[in-house]
Amino acid sequence: MSEKPEISVEAYRQRTRRSLLTGGAAALAGLFGWVWVQKQPETHRIPTVLRKGHEFNESLWTELFRENHQARTFDLEAASILRVNGRRGLRSEIDLDNWQLTVRGPDGAELGRHVLDDIKRLPYHEMTIEHKCIEGWAQITNWGGARFSDFMQLYENQLPDNISHVYLETPDGGYYVSVDVQTMRHKQTLLAYNNLGEPISELNGAPLRLATPLKYGIKQLKRIGEIQFLTETGGDFWGERGYDWYAGL
Amino acid sequence: MTFHHPPPDETEQPATRKAVLKHRRGSRWMHWINFPLIVIMVWSGLRIYWAEDVYAFGILGWEWFKFFPESFYETLDLNRRLARGLAFHFNFAWLFTINGLAFVVYTWRTGEWRELAPNRRSLSGSLDVLLHDLRIRKEEPPKRGRYNEAQRLTYSLVILLGALAILSGFAIFKPTQVFPLTWILGGYTSARIIHFTVTLAFILFFVVHILQVARAGWRNFTSMVTGYELVDIEPDEPDEPAESPKSAEETADV
Ligand code: HEM
Numbered sequence: 001m002s003e004k005p006e007i008s009v010e011a012y013r014q015r016t017r018r019s020l021l022t023g024g025a026a027a028l029a030g031l032f033g034w035v036w037v038q039k040q041p042e043t044h045r046i047p048t049v050l051r052k053g054h055e056f057n058e059s060l061w062t063e064l065f066r067e068n069h070q071a072r073t074f075d076l077e078a079a080s081i082l083r084v085n086g087r088r089g090l091r092s093e094i095d096l097d098n099w100q101l102t103v104r105g106p107d108g109a110e111l112g113r114h115v116l117d118d119i120k121r122l123p124y125h126e127m128t129i130e131h132k133c134i135e136g137w138a139q140i141t142n143w144g145g146a147r148f149s150d151f152m153q154l155y156e157n158q159l160p161d162n163i164s165h166v167y168l169e170t171p172d173g174g175y176y177v178s179v180d181v182q183t184m185r186h187k188q189t190l191l192a193y194n195n196l197g198e199p200i201s202e203l204n205g206a207p208l209r210l211a212t213p214l215k216y217g218i219k220q221l222k223r224i225g226e227i228q229f230l231t232e233t234g235g236d237f238w239g240e241r242g243y244d245w246y247a248g249l
Numbered sequence: 250m251t252f253h254h255p256p257p258d259e260t261e262q263p264a265t266r267k268a269v270l271k272h273r274r275g276s277r278w279m280h281w282i283n284f285p286l287i288v289i290m291v292w293s294g295l296r297i298y299w300a301e302d303v304y305a306f307g308i309l310g311w312e313w314f315k316f317f318p319e320s321f322y323e324t325l326d327l328n329r330r331l332a333r334g335l336a337f338h339f340n341f342a343w344l345f346t347i348n349g350l351a352f353v354v355y356t357w358r359t360g361e362w363r364e365l366a367p368n369r370r371s372l373s374g375s376l377d378v379l380l381h382d383l384r385i386r387k388e389e390p391p392k393r394g395r396y397n398e399a400q401r402l403t404y405s406l407v408i409l410l411g412a413l414a415i416l417s418g419f420a421i422f423k424p425t426q427v428f429p430l431t432w433i434l435g436g437y438t439s440a441r442i443i444h445f446t447v448t449l450a451f452i453l454f455f456v457v458h459i460l461q462v463a464r465a466g467w468r469n470f471t472s473m474v475t476g477y478e479l480v481d482i483e484p485d486e487p488d489e490p491a492e493s494p495k496s497a498e499e500t501a502d503v
Contacts, residue, residue, distance in 0.1 A: 003476055005270045012268035012477050019475040023281070030285055046336045053340035064426055071425045072436070130437055132424075135331065136301030138438055214425055242332030244339070249425050 045242035058246035065182050071213035071249070074128045079142040081195055082131055084203040088237065089175030090223055099171075099207050103155065104228040111158055116207050119191055122146035126197075127188055129213035131220075132249060143211040144194030149185045152229075159229055167234040168210060171225030178234040183214050183248060191224070216247045268477035271395060273359060277473055279352045286345045287451060289337060290414070294448055295327045296334025304445055316449075342418060349411050364394050365408075367401045374398025407454050410447055417444040 007015070040047035046054075101114040126144040148166075166184045169176040183189060192211035193200055200206045205222025212220060218238045228234070239245040272280070298304075299322050305315040322328040356362045378399035380386040390397055396404065420431040420440040434440035462470055472478035 003270050003274060007268045007270075007477060009266050009268060009479065012475070012479060015268075015477065016471060016475045020471070023474045026281070034285075046333060050336040050340050053343075054336065057339055061423060061426060064423075066426070069425050069428060072428065072431075132437065133301070134335070136297065136441070137303070138441075238332075242336070244335065249423060 044240050054244045054246065057244070058248075061246065061248055062180065062182065065248075067182075067186060071129050071188055074130065074140050076128050076142055076196075078140045079128045079196055080139065081201070082141045082204055083137075083139055084201075085133060085135075085217065086175075087203065089170030089172060089221075090203060090205075091174065092172040094171065094202070094206075094223065096207050101208065101224060102226045104226065105159065106163070106229055106231045108228070111155060116193065119146050119151070119193065119208060122150045125190060126194070127190070127211075127213075129188065131213065132216055134216040134218055134243070134247065142196045143190055143192040144197065145190040145192035145208070145211065147187060148189045148191055148210075149187070151191055152185065155229070160231065162231050163229045165230040165233045167226075167228040167230055168221040168224050169226045169228075170221065170223050173225075175221060175237050176235050177210075177219050177221050178230065178236045178239070178245070179210070179212075179215065179219055180233075180246070180248075183212060186212065186214055188213055214249055216249065218243065219247050266479050266481055268479050270476055271472045271478045272476050273361065274476060275355045275359070276352070276361060277476060279348055279355065280473060282348050283345075283352070286341060286348060287455075289341045290345055291448055291451060292325075292327075293334045293337035293341065295322075295325070296330040297338060298445065299327050299329075299334075300331040304442070316445075339422070342415075342422075345411075346415050349415060353408070364396060365401055365404050367398065367405050371398045371402045375402045403454070403457075407451075410450055410454070413443065414447045414451070417441075417447060420444075 037047055037049060040049055042048065043051040099116065101119075102110060103112045103114070105111050123146065124144060125147055126142060128140065128142040130138050131141050132138045163181050165178045165180055167176065167178045189210070189212040191208055192205075193208050195201070195204055200209060203222075205224075208224050209222040210220045210224065233245060236245055238247075295317075298316075302316060319328075327334075356365070374390060374393075375398045377386065377390040378397050381388070381390055382399075390399075393401070416430060417434055417440045419427055420434045421437060421444060424431040424437045424440075431437055431440055434443055468479055
């Protein structure tokens with residue numbers, strides 16, 4: 001219904017009354033919607049509709065993900081040792097010499113164990129990237145280590161075709177993440193043991209950590225103790241505490 | 250409304266006022282939908298910003314103002330709400346984007362943009378409006394169509410600001426997947442500063458906009474609700490008394 005460019009004062013009066021009523025009703029509806037969102041039952045500590053929204057974003061950006069899209073890289077001179085921001089999973093003692101990495105299949109069965117030299121035998125890659133924290137800071141740093149895709153190759157014939165996520169956990173189980181396999185297979189996803197050419201410091205995840213510019217820092221687990229290949233998403237420390245499970249960049 | 254009827258002899262006179270269409274239905278809806286959306290975006294954005302509130306305004310190394318003092322967050326319940334802030338921000342970002350796109354398409358298809366577009370004279374025209382508003386200059390600057398030059402300039406800029414909020418938002422949302430966008434904005438850190446500055450500009454616009462609307466009065470305000478604004482009809486016969494019996498009626502409206 002198109003509106004006339006001009007109307008009489010009487011018509012205007014009538015309209016004003018009607019419009020104010022419509023406007024009031026719309027405002028009430030908006031308010032109602034707002035309260036509805038706040039009063040929603042929560043899924044992992046945020047209102048369920050918002051969690052659904054995160055999941056919508058996840059499927060959209062998974063669809064738009066392109067393997068050949070690389071995170072920006074920088075000159076090594078711009079890089080510095082990464083700021084330490086979280087200690088979850090690192091609070092227990094670690095004996096670096098006797099550290100081992102356990103690998104499990106979707107059913108939980110152990111598929112293998114590794115010492116650091118096993119990882120060091122894989123082709124070495126370095127990258128100088130911008131590490132991004134979900135809290136809002138970013139820092140250019142440099143990681144060195146093996147590509148996760150090369151590591152995964154070791155297990156390819158033991159795994160079913162439908163691996164969708166990789167679960168990583170610290171030795172004490174104090175911190176854990178699930179990352180989609182798309183990101184894990186990306187060229188810039190490393191099992192890193194060097195930060196600026198030096199062995200990674202303990203608080204930055206020695207002896208081995210996940211490093212990928214395609215995820216926020218919360219996903220880049222330090223001090224990996226266990227890796228499990230999954231056919232659906234698994235536990236995620238911050239995801240269970242209100243954050244987006246995907247946290248992709 | 251019988252008690253408001255003017256005496257019979259006056260009804261014979263030609264109407265002295267009419268109502269003209271100022272804001273089309275689509276514009277009105279989108280304007281009012283945008284209002285809560287932008288409030289939610291600023292509010293959730295500030296909850297995100299709280300987690301790492303490093304921006305400050307300084308001159309020559311001297312910090313002049315730090316965004317924001319702790320009491321600011323506490324009063325507005327912005328502290329310790331990063332996860333919720335993100336959840337609201339990344340959901341309502343889509344609604345804000347869709348409404349913004351719809352508005353641009355609508356404004357273009359209906360030709361309404363002609364009422365908004367500034368031109369070469371808009372800058373100096375805006376200065377005239379400013380001087381008038383500050384009561385430094387007496388004569389009222391002319392309107393070109395619906396808006397004066399300052400309004401044209403401000404409203405056009407704020408639409409661009411909305412576009413910049415969306416572009417810089419996506420640039421820091423998926424910097425690798427939409428890398429050309431992040432690159433255009435000077436990289437992730439730079440896009441982030443732009444995103445925050447846009448927020449400050451929105452807040453500033455909001456304050457000025459509310460003050461101006463309050464000053465322009467109730468009829469101007471309701472025109473954004475009803476679409477129409479009452480205007481006086483210019484008397485076409487100069488010998489008719491221009492005096493119109495409007496005073497009583499007009500106050501009854503307010
Ligand atoms: C009216 C529009 C918007 C306003 C006022 C706004 C405001 C803000 C503010 C104040 C911040 C915190 C800045 C900081 O910590 O540096 C922020 C962060 C952010 N905004 Fe927006 N924003 C808007 C629209 C959008 C849109 C459309 C998107 C697109 C998805 C978006 C994505 C983001 C992202 C990704 C962050 C950073 C989150 C993080 O690093 O944890 N924003 N926004």
